[in-house]
Amino acid sequence: MRLRLLTTASKQLRLGNRQRHRLLATSASGQHQQEHQEYQPGGSRALYAAAAVGGIGAGYWLFHELDKKRRQPVELAQPQKATSSPVALDAEEAARLWHKTKRTDLPTYSVEDVLKHDKPETGIWVTYGIGVYDVTEFAPNHPGGDKIMMAAGNAIDPFWAIYQQHNTLDVLELLESFRIGNLNKLEAIENDELGSPWAQEPKRHELLKPASKRPFNAEPPISMLGEHFYTPNELFYVRNHLPVPCISAEDYELELEVEAGAGKSSKCTFNLDDIKKLPKHTVTAAIMCGGNRRSEMTRIKPVKGLSWGAGAVGNAKWSGARLCDVLRAQGVEPDEHLQVIFEGADLDPTAHPYGASIPLSKALDPRGDVVLAYEMNGQPLTRDHGYPIRVIVPGTVGARNVKWLTRIVVADHESDSHWQQNDYKGFSPSTDWDTVDFGKAQAIQAMPVTSAICSPMPEERVKVDKGHITVYGYAWSGGGRRIERVDLTNDGGKTWHVAKLEQEKEPDGRHYGWSLWSIRLPVTDEQQKQSELEIWAKAVDSAYNVQPESFENIWNLRGVLANAYHKVKVKLI
């Protein structure tokens, strides 16, 4: 049973481990099919919202805001809190309206006013609905610890939609007692002109923190990431290189050209139905951006690239047709010299598509599990994740998992795209922009072993419980290598503690999903006195490869492959 830091207002509100979350999702294809989906993660996934907590049939939601106008609160079938009296229900129902109601006795603030109050020095303000609250004095006592700081100067709405234990009378009353004003919510609707390539970007979940908006690149808060064995689709990081194309299921076509090797000179086209008629194969695979954790590397010396935290990774079940079946059907035979090139429907300003390639040996290997995926965690792909087809290349850097796949070429050379040739490659720490020769390094395919501490967060104040603190995170290695072990230390490596792993039972070499890990890490009396503690995590994969200790010696000018020990400094309380 994995241990979790629960963001609870009081102990009795902790969610039962068996409670599951119903996720409301809309197809991002614009067809707006509302479907219920039951997540059944490997272990005791508790928090990703519960179907009923606090005993009231209250509206709550958690879905892609494809179209705000279409968003509606959804009524739960039945109150489930047996002890709830009608009186209590009435009081809670009333309390749930407070944050939607203007308090005429209080001043009005703009979003900008609130934004300025994001740390203890300036005061910590948050908003909920149209309520503005000063939680400066409450923050140190927040039962969920410093997680409250994720919303400092900002809205708590998206967090409370997930951490449903806040939706009780007690908590709502407490919040209202901090109220200092009303929010003047002038929503700056970022409408691009018609005809702009950005005009039809999909709406994204509020919790995805953008590293860049155009193209859209964003990651979820990592403390949430580490709570779900299968990353909820709407919290899955988004890495787009170009504007998101609009593709309808009806118009979709995938071209396959065999340009070299056996099956040479054949060409054929598949529509979405053709692909769906092929045997359906499901593989669990973590997809990780080559620049995940770049923000840690850049502290050593600046690098070029989006400043990703440790959240540019997600783990999902991908379903679709196996690429090996498709290729074999076209007469393609194993040939060590050939590559498979993928092109997306996303175009750069010169009308060149995003492109990448992988060795044919990976594509043809049934154990390689490369799929032309049309489903992610049992749902149709959303537009941000490649609707209608994304090629999933398990164990391989995200950049080769081409979205909006429209063309496959079997060729005797790699993709000549910028992203294959002049990006996503590793170099020595002493290679700089004056000396770099992208032709000399190999395009990243399988990724090296890595891990991250999802909780506690850096600078978080952590409660010591009977001489221990709870730490959890993820670990993953490329190439289908299973995680063998995750070791933690809080004394600079003098003593190491082995974390408990949660992982699928897939065999090594085909273990493409990530592993979650957790540990109750012992803290000495001495350490408690010093109050500050640095926690290090290092993962070991099935080839007994281990993360490097520090970023200094793996630094590279593009800030990719940032897989050094994850080190997090926390404060003990």
Next chain:
Amino acid sequence: MRLRLLTTASKQLRLGNRQRHRLLATSASGQHQQEHQEYQPGGSRALYAAAAVGGIGAGYWLFHELDKKRRQPVELAQPQKATSSPVALDAEEAARLWHKTKRTDLPTYSVEDVLKHDKPETGIWVTYGIGVYDVTEFAPNHPGGDKIMMAAGNAIDPFWAIYQQHNTLDVLELLESFRIGNLNKLEAIENDELGSPWAQEPKRHELLKPASKRPFNAEPPISMLGEHFYTPNELFYVRNHLPVPCISAEDYELELEVEAGAGKSSKCTFNLDDIKKLPKHTVTAAIMCGGNRRSEMTRIKPVKGLSWGAGAVGNAKWSGARLCDVLRAQGVEPDEHLQVIFEGADLDPTAHPYGASIPLSKALDPRGDVVLAYEMNGQPLTRDHGYPIRVIVPGTVGARNVKWLTRIVVADHESDSHWQQNDYKGFSPSTDWDTVDFGKAQAIQAMPVTSAICSPMPEERVKVDKGHITVYGYAWSGGGRRIERVDLTNDGGKTWHVAKLEQEKEPDGRHYGWSLWSIRLPVTDEQQKQSELEIWAKAVDSAYNVQPESFENIWNLRGVLANAYHKVKVKLI
């Protein structure tokens, strides 16, 4: 062109890069077939003896001393030094007898006397034939640098047999000028009683430095290791767990039993001819002991195990039948849950054979290149290397490459042997013999990325040439992962320099051979003044996994997987 530190007496004696070495080998099976073999290593292999140097048809040899009585000098066809006059030839011929001749004017010393003189403080003595020489004052001026110290207190014979440039009149005269006595060579013939399991151990090359004698475990000097892309068979490290069995080609039988999965309950037997009749497949693979470089790890904190240096690895071409062909012919189909168990003819005192296992997926994969090898570098296997059949599992720790293979079982479980279950596994640095649970760790299969500096050696005095020193070594990663890069630093990681690689063109995932690397490493004036320098090497493989920086955080109680940066301190002259 790779750069090499040449052990030369004078510059004009350097061997041409094109010169190759003829190796005289005896089959270790006791059949004593003397065969000539031409090595054609990948790059500019210069030193491993040359067919003719110095212009005389002198007897020289380099072969397994299976039976000393049978050893005979071999005449080379023709003198090749055009400038040699008959007079010079006569003088050299005479000089070549000096070390075989007793000098009545000098005292006689025992092997033990010589052994005590192995460092400058005690004086440095060496022997050659029956000559004893005091080279204390010469050693600092040895053109080959501190490599002379490999023979301190010992015989130079095996080194000179390889570094043929010593066999010239000038050098022989110089040596004789250091003569201080005659060696009383009372050869302690280690004859075991008849019936002892050790009675029939093969003879080994003198340069193999034993880590243990019974069972025999030995590695070559690593400066030599790094000179040959394909490790000469007689210099290939030997890792035996038990006495070497005696198997004749006629009596050899290999049993294959399919105990689980498709083909279940079939059983068949192959003799050597059956195996040789199958299609012959050759794969270049480095084999590495799980404990390679343990001696470095043990410096941090003692570990249990043989104290291997960095020489418990070798690279060879292995030829034989592909295991996947053999298994397919028996109806074995892919099944992720099955294992292939190997048993050797070597028996422990309770009559249990050495055993190991690998996943069936590796055995069945044509890209896995598992072979039932009967040849090593084009020669029949020697007894020490598994005659007549060793299973070669490329990319996988040496321990699974079972020698004297007599039984293969396709089973639903791993080998229950000690070596699979309770050895060759990795643990956290804080796991000790009180807390270790071998059941909780995965048996090592694919090995992690590693590298070693073969030259210069630790404490070697290295000449700075135009602001540079020459450094070379090997790098390898398990699982068929190609070496992408080897980085060197001599300023603690402030600046890194990328070495030149020599490697086969095999595709990634199937790149089982090692890579040799070399570099002219710049040395600053500042560093030259300080005279001591520490060189670090780190390799990066195709999954961009990198060696860990230090042994502290990868220490494990068995001292396996010792793949931290290789750090060598040298003295500059």
